Amino acid sequence: MTERPDGIIVLTAIGAGLTRDMDTFGSQDPYCVIRVGEREFKTEVDEKEGLAPKWNKVFEIEWFKEKVVEVEIMDEDPGSDDLIGKTVI
Ligand SMILES: [Ca+2]
Numbered sequence: 001m002t003e004r005p006d007g008i009i010v011l012t013a014i015g016a017g018l019t020r021d022m023d024t025f026g027s028q029d030p031y032c033v034i035r036v037g038e039r040e041f042k043t044e045v046d047e048k049e050g051l052a053p054k055w056n057k058v059f060e061i062e063w064f065k066e067k068v069v070e071v072e073i074m075d076e077d078p079g080s081d082d083l084i085g086k087t088v089i
């Protein structure tokens with residue numbers, strides 16, 4: 001059975017003011033991941049801003065009332081990326 005969404009949400013990942021830098025050398029490379037159930041939406045990596053990334057990326061996401069919207073800020077690294085911060089909407 002295909003799931004019917006309960007609505008559409010429009011989320012804009014504007015940017016972040018981060019207090020942690022997950023890279024020892026240079027500035028970190030933050031990107032934002034929004035996850036709803038199995039679906040994943042990612043911004044580009046902002047390589048320049050380190051603690052104050054700006055993405056200005058708009059996502060239109062199918063919304064299901066029983067599913068939470070997870071938002072993670074990650075630092076892109078060679079190999080596995082570091083989690084900088086996480087929240088749930
Ligand atoms: Ca790192």
Ligand SMILES: [Ca+2]
Nearest residue numbers: 028029076077
């Ligand atoms: Ca990095």
